[in-house]
Amino acid sequence: MERSLAFYEKVIGFKVYEKTDKSAQLTADGETVLLSIEQPSDVIPKKGRTTGLYHFALLLPHRTDLAKILKHFLQTGYPLQGASDHLVSEALYLADPDGNGIEIYTDRSASKWEWNESQVVMATEALDAENLLAEGIEGTWNGLPEGTVxxxxxxxxxxxDKTEEFYTKGLGFDVVSRYGPQALFISTGKYHHHIGLNTWNGVGAPTPPANSVGLESYALVLPDEASLKDTVASLKEIGASIAEENGVL
Incomplete structure (x- = not known):
C-alpha cells in the first residue's frame, strides 16, 4: 500500500482524501474521489491474458497541464509506455507499480473532431512531444490540477457481441468507433469514448482470480433518478442481474 500510495501521490500527483492501513481514496481537487486503491488479503500479481483493466484515463483540463506532467515524468525519470496523438486527444501512457495501466490525456476541442456519421475518427499517431513541452515551458508541475476527471x-x-449488448441496450451507451472485430468504443453525448472494450487478451479470456491485482469495480454516475429507473428497466429487459445496496446498483 505504501509503495502504491507514494506512486499515486508523487508520480501522478493525487491528493489523499481518506486513508486507512489497507486503502486510500484519492482526489485531484480535495473534494471528489477519482480513484480508490485497496490492498486485499493474499493479493497475487496481475496475470496476463485475462479480462479486466487495460487502463483508466485521467483527463486534464488544459494542454498546458499535459505539458507540465510530461516534463515532470522526464525530470523524475519515471518510464512511460507510450505517447500518442489520437486526433481527438493527446495522451501519455504508463503503469503503476503493480502493472495497472494509466492514460493521462487532454482533449482537443470537440469542434475539431471529425465524424463519419455516427463514428468518430480516431487514430494512434506519434505525439509531438517537443511541441507539447514548449507549451508548458514556463509552468511548474504541482500535482493533478483541479478540474481533472x-x-x-x-x-x-x-x-x-454480448458486451456490446450490455452496454448499449442495457446501459444506453452509443458505439462511436469500431476497430475491426477486436475493439469498440462507446460513449454518451457524442464524446469520443467513455469506455473502450477489446478482446486483445484473446476471445474467451478468463476472469482473473478474485485476489489478483487489477480493477475491482468502477462507478457510472447518472444525471437523475429518472435516468436510473430507465437504466434499471433496460437492464432487466436484457436479463442482466441487478443488485441494490443503499441506493447504488
Whole structure:
C-alpha cells in the first residue's frame, strides 16, 4: 500500500482524501474521489491474458497541464509506455507499480473532431512531444490540477457481441468507433469514448482470480433518478442481474 500510495501521490500527483492501513481514496481537487486503491488479503500479481483493466484515463483540463506532467515524468525519470496523438486527444501512457495501466490525456476541442456519421475518427499517431513541452515551458508541475476527471476506462473483455449488448441496450451507451472485430468504443453525448472494450487478451479470456491485482469495480454516475429507473428497466429487459445496496446498483 505504501509503495502504491507514494506512486499515486508523487508520480501522478493525487491528493489523499481518506486513508486507512489497507486503502486510500484519492482526489485531484480535495473534494471528489477519482480513484480508490485497496490492498486485499493474499493479493497475487496481475496475470496476463485475462479480462479486466487495460487502463483508466485521467483527463486534464488544459494542454498546458499535459505539458507540465510530461516534463515532470522526464525530470523524475519515471518510464512511460507510450505517447500518442489520437486526433481527438493527446495522451501519455504508463503503469503503476503493480502493472495497472494509466492514460493521462487532454482533449482537443470537440469542434475539431471529425465524424463519419455516427463514428468518430480516431487514430494512434506519434505525439509531438517537443511541441507539447514548449507549451508548458514556463509552468511548474504541482500535482493533478483541479478540474481533472476520470475521462474514460478501457477494459479487456472475453467477447464483444454480448458486451456490446450490455452496454448499449442495457446501459444506453452509443458505439462511436469500431476497430475491426477486436475493439469498440462507446460513449454518451457524442464524446469520443467513455469506455473502450477489446478482446486483445484473446476471445474467451478468463476472469482473473478474485485476489489478483487489477480493477475491482468502477462507478457510472447518472444525471437523475429518472435516468436510473430507465437504466434499471433496460437492464432487466436484457436479463442482466441487478443488485441494490443503499441506493447504488
Amino acid at each position: 476520470m475521462g474514460h476506462i478501457h477494459l479487456h473483455v472475453a467477447e464483444l
